[in-house]
Amino acid sequence: MMATKEDMTVTNCADCGSHDVRKTVLPAYDIDLGGIEVRLVDCVTQVACGACGEDTIEIPDLDGLSKTAAMARALVPFRLAGKEVRFMRLALDMTGREFAAAMELTPETVSRWENETRGVGGSAEKLLRHNICALLRSKVMGFNYDPADIAKMRILNSPEGFKLPPLEFTRVAVNQKPGSDKAWDQLLAA
Numbered sequence: 734m735m736a737t738k739e740d741m742t743v744t745n746c747a748d749c750g751s752h753d754v755r756k757t758v759l760p761a762y763d764i765d766l767g768g769i770e771v772r773l774v775d776c777v778t779q780v781a782c783g784a785c786g787e788d789t790i791e792i793p794d795l796d797g798l799s800k801t802a803a804m805a806r807a808l809v810p811f812r813l814a815g816k817e818v819r820f821m822r823l824a825l826d827m828t829g830r831e832f833a834a835a836m837e838l839t840p841e842t843v844s845r846w847e848n849e850t851r852g853v854g855g856s857a858e859k860l861l862r863h864n865i866c867a868l869l870r871s872k873v874m875g876f877n878y879d880p881a882d883i884a885k886m887r888i889l890n891s892p893e894g895f896k897l898p899p900l901e902f903t904r905v906a907v908n909q910k911p912g913s914d915k916a917w918d919q920l921l922a923a
Contacts, residue, residue, distance in 0.1 A: 744780075751784035762790070763899055768820030769802045772899040774920060793904060794917070799824045800873050801917040805900050807862040808878070810886050815849035821865045822847070836864060858888055874907050874916035 746754050762777035763770065778791040792798065803824035806817055813821075822832040822843070829847075833840040845851045853861055862883045870878055891897070901920040 746782035746785060746787055747789075748787045749782060749785040751782055753783035755781050755783065757781070762792075764792070766799055766802055766820065767823070768814075768816035769806050770897070770899040771798070771802055772901045773798075774901055774903040776902075776904040793915070797873070798902065798917050800869050801876055801902065801919070802900055804866050804869050804873055804876055804878060805902075805919050807865045808882055808886075809897065809900075811889050811891050811895075811897060813853055813858060813861070815847045815852075818843075818853065818861070819847040821861075825865070825868055835868070836861065855888075859883055859886065862886070874914065875905060875918055876916070 744754050744756070745752060757779045758775060759773075759777045759779055760775060762773045764773065765771075773792065776793060779788065780791060781788045799820075803821045806813075807821065822829065825832065825835075827835065829843050830840050832838075833843045836843070846853050852858075863880060866878050866880070866883065870876075902917045903920055904915045905918040907914045907916050
């Protein structure tokens with residue numbers, strides 16, 4: 734992680750009270766959100782105290798990021814792993830029972846999916862992806878989602894040893910007015 738942009742805001746260290754605090758916007762920051770790996774571009778702030786050495790990371794709108802990441806992952810055609818299904822359920826702020834009821838499944842089925850006792854499979858996985866995106870759509874500003882993308886999707890098995898690269902996101906203004914709301918936007922790989 735190399736810092737390139739500095740924020741001129743002067744604050745006191747939360748630990749020691751020192752004024753020797755430097756805030757830096759990192760060019761890229763990778764994090765596993767608990768099932769989905771993401772790379773955040775030009776939006777994570779590192780706060781470092783020169784006096785006591787305290788070093789913290791500030792990620793804006795982590796809840797919004799989780800919801801956006803869940804939708805973005807639902808649109809990637811590789812088969813969902815159990816930890817990703819669990820992540821999506823948590824992005825919906827649902828318990829296993831609530832999620833099962835919303836999907837018209839038994840709690841045992843959801844548990845088997847999340848624990849990879851049995852994979853989601855074929856048409857159930859497409860339906861799960863549709864439902865995730867439909868339930869999150871109103872909570873995720875600025876994310877383009879077309880249900881036809883999932884309807885036309887051919888879900889692929891991951892080759893042996895394959896690891897999905899991190900999904901990349903940055904913060905963007907939802908509208909161009911000063912003080913406008915910001916949302917997460919996915920950066921598409923070239």
